[in-house]
Amino acid sequence: MALHPQAAAYLALFPSDLGADLASLSREQIAEMRTMDGLAEQRGPRIDLPVVRDETVAGVPVRIYRPEPGEHPLPVLVYYHGGGWVFGSVERNDPLARDLAARTGAVVVSVDYRLAPEHPFPAAADDAFAVVRDVYDRPGFYGGDAGRVAVVGDSAGGNLAAVAAWLARDAGLRLAHQALIYPVADVAGDTPSFQANGKGYGLEAAEMRWFVEQYAGGADPRDPRLAPLHLPDKSGLAPATVITAEYDPLCDEGAAYARALAEAGVPVEYRCFEGALHGFLGLPGFFDQAVEGRDLLTARLKEAFA
Numbered sequence: 434m435a436l437h438p439q440a441a442a443y444l445a446l447f448p449s450d451l452g453a454d455l456a457s458l459s460r461e462q463i464a465e466m467r468t469m470d471g472l473a474e475q476r477g478p479r480i481d482l483p484v485v486r487d488e489t490v491a492g493v494p495v496r497i498y499r500p501e502p503g504e505h506p507l508p509v510l511v512y513y514h515g516g517g518w519v520f521g522s523v524e525r526n527d528p529l530a531r532d533l534a535a536r537t538g539a540v541v542v543s544v545d546y547r548l549a550p551e552h553p554f555p556a557a558a559d560d561a562f563a564v565v566r567d568v569y570d571r572p573g574f575y576g577g578d579a580g581r582v583a584v585v586g587d588s589a590g591g592n593l594a595a596v597a598a599w600l601a602r603d604a605g606l607r608l609a610h611q612a613l614i615y616p617v618a619d620v621a622g623d624t625p626s627f628q629a630n631g632k633g634y635g636l637e638a639a640e641m642r643w644f645v646e647q648y649a650g651g652a653d654p655r656d657p658r659l660a661p662l663h664l665p666d667k668s669g670l671a672p673a674t675v676i677t678a679e680y681d682p683l684c685d686e687g688a689a690y691a692r693a694l695a696e697a698g699v700p701v702e703y704r705c706f707e708g709a710l711h712g713f714l715g716l717p718g719f720f721d722q723a724v725e726g727r728d729l730l731t732a733r734l735k736e737a738f739a
Contacts, residue, residue: 436634436680437708443635443719444710447471450636455643460550463519467548470525475718477528480535487523490574491563494545496523498534499576508539508609508738509568509577511597515588515712517644518549518557529715533585536731539738540577542568546593549648557648558658561593562600569606581738583610583671585730587714588683589644591616595661595690598671608671610737612730615677615711616687618662620645620654624685634680636711641682662690667697674702674733676726678709704729 436444453466484499499507510533514526523530523545534541546560565584572579584601586594591613598611622642631638649659657664675691677684684705691703706713706722717723 434679434707437720437722439720439722440680440708440710440713443716444633447635448633449640450712451640455640463550467520467522472716473525475716476525477532477717477723479528480531482531482534484576485531490571491567493560493564494523495564496527496530496543496545497575498530498541498543500534500538500540504576506572506578507576508537508581508583508734509572509575509579510534510537510539510541510734511565511568511582511584511594512541512543513546513561513584513586513590513593513597514543515586515590515715516548517641518554518589518592518648519644520548521590526715532727533730536727537734537738539581539583539734540575542575544593553650554648554652555658557589557593558596558600561597565597565601565606565608566604581609582606583608583612583734583737585612585614585734586616587614588711589617589648590614591687592618592661596658598673599657599661599664599667602670610674610734611671612674612734613676613687613690614714614726614730615681615683616675616690617683618686618690619660620649621660622682624682624689626685627682630680630682630684634682634710636682638682662686662693667694667699670694670697670699672700672737674730675704676714676729677703677705678711678713679705679707680709681711683711702733
């Protein structure tokens with residue numbers, strides 16, 4: 434369909450995600466950009482929860498959100514923020530994590546994984562799985578039920594959630610669900626959507642290539658820890674929800690990953706939000722579809738936890 438009117442209004446204000454000369458950015462400038470968030474007021478309210486605490490687990494900083502008082506075990510949702518493996522943080526995505534906890538009734542563990550270029554691949558992937566393993570090893574620390582653990586991530590965080598899901602399978606850890614929101618499933622940048630939506634729709638192809646370069650460096654682009662679409666065997670992975678946006682360079686690779694999971698016998702619900710842009714789900718102040726997407730995630734996760 435045509436670009437959603439709210440997406441068009443957003444692009445009039447923010448024509449490019451970064452709006453910077455990427456080739457000239459120093460590490461100091463990248464670090465400075467991480468402290469800025471021109472969209473903070475559009476990320477939604479910071480819902481009051483009875484427990485919000487910062488911890489370091491398996492060497493990785495996390496923020497733990499508990500939606501109800503008491504010590505009885507709740508489902509656990511391990512969340513990975515987006516930002517191209519270069520930007521983003523637990524603090525920036527605090528409103529979304531709070532909302533997920535309140536909606537799903539699960540303990541949300543938001544992961545502050547290491548960022549590139551200071552910490553290139555596979556640092557973020559290692560951190561992503563280290564937290565999942567710790568949730569299974571020490572569920573009581575989180576107030577969680579090790580029989581009801583799911584992973585969720587958006588963009589680069591969707592990539593990390595997908596990677597953590599297959600690493601969990603291979604380690605014998607049975608996840609209840611994986612929710613992948615416009616995930617980076619491949620790093621080839623050769624899909625039709627990457628070409629058609631690569632300029633003028635917020636996240637640009639040149640920016641995405643720069644993100645991959647910062648994180649992946651000289652890594653094998655078919656390493657499934659980097660590009661889960663190339664995982665040879667996807668059978669036995671956790672049931673999945675995959676969400677994409679129509680006007681997103683990453684749309685086709687997210688759809689391809691959903692198809693690959695289904696072909697391997699994994700239960701999958703796939704939804705492409707028509708007329709939408711990359712990043713829409715994190716900005717309820719701009720996009721009505723953010724609420725619609727969160728409603729879908731909530732329903733799928735509650736079903737998985739039940």
